[in-house]
Amino acid sequence: MxxxxxxxxxxxxxxxxxxxxxxxxxxxxxxxxxxxxxxxxxxxxxxxxxxxxxxPSPSSGASAAGGAEPTASAPASSPAAKVLMAEGTENEQVRELQARLRQLGHFHRSPTAFYGSMTAKAVSSFQKTRALPATGTVDGTTWEKLTAASRKPTAEELRPPTTNELDKPDARCMTGRVLCISKESRTLAWMIDGKVVSAMDVRFGSENTPTREGIFKVDRKEREWESTLYHTSMPYSMFFSGGQAVHYSSDFKARGYNGGSHGCVNVRDMDRLAAVFGQVKVGDKVVVHW
The missing domain is CATH 1.20.5 (Single alpha-helices involved in coiled-coils or other helix-helix interfaces)
Structure with missing residues (x-):
């Protein structure tokens, strides 16, 4: 137990x-x-x-999209969209712009280096021919198209002797030694055997005292002269029809086309006229035409 x-x-x-x-x-x-x-x-x-x-993948995608946003807005700040020249701009690039537009037939005056309303209209005209927005201002795209369509302007194209474009010479100016004067373009071209040696702006008589038209010849030359009727100075006078002469005018230089002569052909570029005065001979032909 x-x-x-x-x-x-x-x-x-x-x-x-x-x-x-x-x-x-x-x-x-x-x-x-x-x-x-x-x-x-x-x-x-x-x-x-x-x-x-x-x-996170969509988040990365969103980030990438976010990164793409500056690319989308880039054209706004890219050189192509930036305005390079507009009304009021004044520099040598404007002078080149005007010379190039003149080559293509959009601008019909001498380059001034000042971008005014006439330049804006010329730019708009060019833009329309290239299917660009006709803004009248020059951005990178417009400048690129213009430089591709034109050539680099020469020194004479950048600073031509006349404000207005020379007309095609009158047939009567194509032979011999001629002072070829156009009322249409308001220019004088000193020509020898059909070639323009020199050119300058001119002004004519008013409605009451018109400059006569036709074929004349230089009757006499006076380096210093004073009008016997109006008692005004007429340097470098080349008389071609009675009292009417080609001569320098200080009034034309000062007031431009706001005034007029008493029938003479006024020139405002004294240096250029003085050079031509030294070349022209008594008996050389003078043609005044439209």
């Missing part, structure tokens, strides 16, 4: 040990579960991270 309790104690001990083993095994599973969860959490966390990774 005394041996029975020992047996029960042994049984109880084994039961306790078995329970402890079960508890330990259960605890070990939990730890593994956490460990497994910790190990698998990495892929699991990576998986959601991988899932949002497309999400």
């Amino acid at each position: 005394r041996g029975a309790p020992v047996h029960r104690t042994s049984v109880i001990r084994r039961a306790v040990l078995a329970a402890a083993a079960v508890a330990l095994a259960a605890t070990g599973c939990t730890t593994q579960a956490v460990g497994a969860a910790g190990v698998s959490a990495s892929p699991s966390a990576a998986s959601p991270a991988a899932s949002p990774s497309p999400s």
Whole structure:
């Protein structure tokens, strides 16, 4: 009988040990579960991270689009869109602009280097022929098209002797030595055998005292002369029809076409006229025409 309790104690001990083993095994599973969860959490966390990774992609795209926005607005600040010349501009580039437009038949005066309303109209005219917006101002595109369509102006084209473009010479001016005077273009061309040697702006008589038209010859020359009728100075006079002469006029130089002569052909460029005066001979032909 005394041996029975020992047996029960042994049984109880084994039961306790078995329970402890079960508890330990259960605890070990939990730890593994956490460990497994910790190990698998990495892929699991990576998986959601991988899932949002497309999400930054649109964000990058938006950023790229944002970066593209300056490119879209670039034309506004690019050289092609920037206004280089407009009304009020005055510089040597304007002079070249006018000379090039004149080559192409859009500008009909001598270059002045000042961008006024006439230049703006000439620019608009050119722009229309090139299917460009007729703004009347010069941007990079207009300048590029103009320089491609024209050639680099010569020194004489940049600073021609006359304000107005010379007419095609009258047929009567094409032979010999001729002072060819056009009322249409208000110019005088000193020509020898059909070639223009020199040219200058001229002004004519008023409606009441018109300059006579036709073919004449130089009757006499006077370096210094004063009008016997009007008592005005007439330097470098070359008389061709009675009292009518080609001569320098200080009034023409000062007032331009706001005034008129009493029938003479006024010249405002004294130096140029003085040079021609030295070449013209008495008897040389004078043609006054429209």
